Each structure stands twice: as C-alpha cells, then as structure tokens.
Amino acid sequence: MIHMSEESKNNKNSENSKGFVLPGDLLDTKSKPGKGIFRKDGRVYSSVVGYSNDRSGYVNVNAIKGRYNPKVGDKIVAVCAETGPSVWRMNIGSAFNSTLHHSESGWKVPFGDTARFLAIGDAVWAEVFMVDAAGSHQITLKKDDCRKLYSGTVVQVEPTAVPRVIGKQGSMITAIREKTNTRIQIGQNGFIWIDGKGEDISRAQKAIETINREASSEGLTKKIEKLLEK
Numbered sequence: 001m002i003h004m005s006e007e008s009k010n011n012k013n014s015e016n017s018k019g020f021v022l023p024g025d026l027l028d029t030k031s032k033p034g035k036g037i038f039r040k041d042g043r044v045y046s047s048v049v050g051y052s053n054d055r056s057g058y059v060n061v062n063a064i065k066g067r068y069n070p071k072v073g074d075k076i077v078a079v080c081a082e083t084g085p086s087v088w089r090m091n092i093g094s095a096f097n098s099t100l101h102h103s104e105s106g107w108k109v110p111f112g113d114t115a116r117f118l119a120i121g122d123a124v125w126a127e128v129f130m131v132d133a134a135g136s137h138q139i140t141l142k143k144d145d146c147r148k149l150y151s152g153t154v155v156q157v158e159p160t161a162v163p164r165v166i167g168k169q170g171s172m173i174t175a176i177r178e179k180t181n182t183r184i185q186i187g188q189n190g191f192i193w194i195d196g197k198g199e200d201i202s203r204a205q206k207a208i209e210t211i212n213r214e215a216s217s218e219g220l221t222k223k224i225e226k227l228l229e230k
Contacts, residue, residue, distance in 0.1 A: 019051065019052065020050075020051055021046040021050065021051070021052050021061055022046065022095060023045075023046055023047055023095055023096070023134060023135030023136075024045055024046065024134045024135060025045060025046045026043060026044070026045055027044045027045065027046060027052055027059055027061075029044055029054050029059045031044075031054050031057050031058050031059040032057055032058050032059070033058070033059060034058040034059060034060035035060050035061070035062075036050055036052075036060055036061030036062065037059060037060065038133045038134075040133060044059060045133075045134070046061045047061070047133070047134075047135050050062045067093070067094060067095055068092060068093040068094045068159045068188075068189040068190055069094070069159075070092065070094055070098065070128045070131055070137045071128060071131065072128055072129060072130065072131055073127065073128065073129075074127065074128040074187075074188045074189065075125070075126075075127055075146075075187060075188055076092055076125075076126055076127070076128060076139070076187035076188055076189040076191060077092075077123055077124070077125060077126075077149070077154060077185060077186075077187035077191035077192065077193050078090035078091065078092045078098060078100070078123065078124050078126050078139055078187075078189075078191070079091045079092075079121065079122070079123050079154055079191065080118050080119060080120050080121060080122045080123075080124075081097050081120065082097065082120065083114045083115045083118070083119070083120065084114065085111055085112045085114065086101065086102045086109070086111055086112075086114065087099050087100060087101050087102065087114070088100040088105075088114055088118050090124070090126070090139060092128075092137075092139070092187075092189045092191070093156060093159070093189045093190055093191055094137070094189070095135065096135065096136065096137075098128070098137045098138060098139050099136075099137070099138045099139070100118075100124070100126065100138070100139050100140070100141070101138065102114060104138070104139070104140040104141060104142055105117065105118070105141050105142075106141050106142050118148065122148065122149075123148075123149040123152070123154050123191075123193055124139075124141060124146070124147065124148050124149060125141075125145065125146050125147055125148075125149055125185055125187075125193070126139040126140060126141055126146050127139060127140055127143040127144070127146055129143070149185065149193050149195075150195075151195055152183070152193050152194055152195030152196075152201070153193070153194055153195075153201055153205070154191055154192065154193050154194075155191075155192045155194060155205050155208055155209065156190055156191055156192070157190045157192060157208060157209070157211070157212035158190055158212055158215070159188065159189060159190040161190065161211060161212045162186060162187075162188060162190055164211050164220070165186060165192065165208055165211050165212070166186060167221075172211070172221070172224065173186060175224070175225070175228065176204050176207050176208065176224075176228065177204075179203075179228035179229075180196065180200045180201075180203045180204040180207070180228065181196055181197070181200050182194050182195060182196035182200050182201060182204045183195045183196060184204065192208060194208075203228070203230075206227065207224050207227055207228060210223070210224060210227060211224060
C-alpha cells in the first residue's frame with residue numbers, strides 16, 4: 001500500500017502538493033478542475049495515478065510517468081492476469097487491470113470456462129473500447145485484426161518510448177524485425193509482443209530495451225544498428 005507523505009497530510013497551504021492519489025479519489029478542494037481531473041455530482045475526483053496540487057485556483061493531478069492512460073481506440077497488447085466466470089482481467093500497464101468480457105472475445109465461451117480460451121499469462125492484441133469517468137476500462141477482440149497472440153514473449157517499455165521504438169515512418173521497428181527475423185506487435189500501452197526463434201527474440205528484446213533505456217540519447221539509431229549487426 002502506498003501512503004501519503006506526512007508532509008502532504010499536514011501541509012494546509014493550497015499552493016503545495018496534496019499527495020499521492022488514485023483514479024476515483026475524491027479531492028477536497030473548491031478550485032476549478034484542471035488536468036487529470038473529472039467532476040461528478042459537484043465533486044472533484046482524480047482520473048489518473050499521480051500527485052495532486054492546488055494552485056492559482058485550479059487543482060491538477062500530474063500523472064506518474066510509466067503508467068499507461070488508456071484511451072478509446074488505442075491498440076494495445078494485454079496480458080491475462082485473472083480469469084472469472086464470464087470475464088478476464090487483463091494487465092495493460094494501467095493503474096488497474098482492464099476487463100475483457102466474454103461477449104467481446106469473439107469466442108463462444110461457456111459460463112465458467114474462460115480459462116480454456118485465455119489462461120493467466122496469455123497475451124492478446126486488443127482495442128480499448130470503453131473508458132469511464134472514474135478511470136475503469138474495457139477492451140475488445142472484435143475489432144479489425146485483434147486476436148489472441150500465441151507463443152512469443154511480451155516486453156514492457158515506457159509508453160512515452162513507443163514512438164522511438166517505432167522510429168520515423170516505422171524505420172526503427174522495421175530494422176529490428178528484418179535484422180532479427182521476428183514478428184513484433186507494438187501496443188500503445190508500451191507492451192510489445194515478440195515472436196520468433198529464441199535467440200532472435202533475445203536480440204530483438206535487447207534492442208527494444210536499449211531504446212527504452214536511452215530513448216532521449218543522441219546517436220541512438222546508430223547504436224541500435226551496431227547492436228543488430230552483432
């Protein structure tokens with residue numbers, strides 16, 4: 001459990017941070033809602049995981065880097081974390097697991113038999129189709145090329161590093177695929193599925209993890225090119 005710092009608990013100055021908050025947490029404020037906030041029944045709540053601050057008449061919640069903030073239409077890689085009688089709880093790198101209902105799977109799933117179709121640890125290529133004001137969300141497999149991902153491995157990077165992994169006009173990910181002879185699916189949530197031979201997967205994973213670690217470094221493209229030539 002994460003606890004609010006004593007400084008944040010005791011500080012009554014509205015110009016300072018109010019501490020750690022989760023999606024759906026009520027914020028005790030009379031200020032106008034800013035970013036990372038939603039209003040319901042006249043009250044103000046956090047919509048993201050982060051730290052709140054109340055300044056200049058506005059209350060904001062600054063999201064913690066590394067957490068994925070799902071949006072409707074996002075294409076993502078999701079990993080099954082829990083099975084229920086008619087739903088799966090899917091890890092998508094967000095503050096809370098997402099829900100995949102059996103009616104959104106495309107499979108005819110008998111009640112209580114979800115694990116036969118998608119077991120804990122299995123991955124899917126999915127689309128976010130619902131996000132509510134409190135931050136809960138659902139995904140679907142019934143759109144475009146969404147499907148279960150067989151074999152392979154899933155690597156997690158910062159969602160902000162995804163554009164660097166893809167590269168300009170897809171140049172970086174194309175080079176990784178071609179040099180390692182792997183199939184790669186990049187989710188907007190920072191989950192990346194890699195499939196191929198064991199050694200090839202390891203090479204692709206090493207390149208992707210290097211990009212994630214050094215996303216803001218100069219000369220990264222040349223470094224990855226050299227890495228892939230080994």
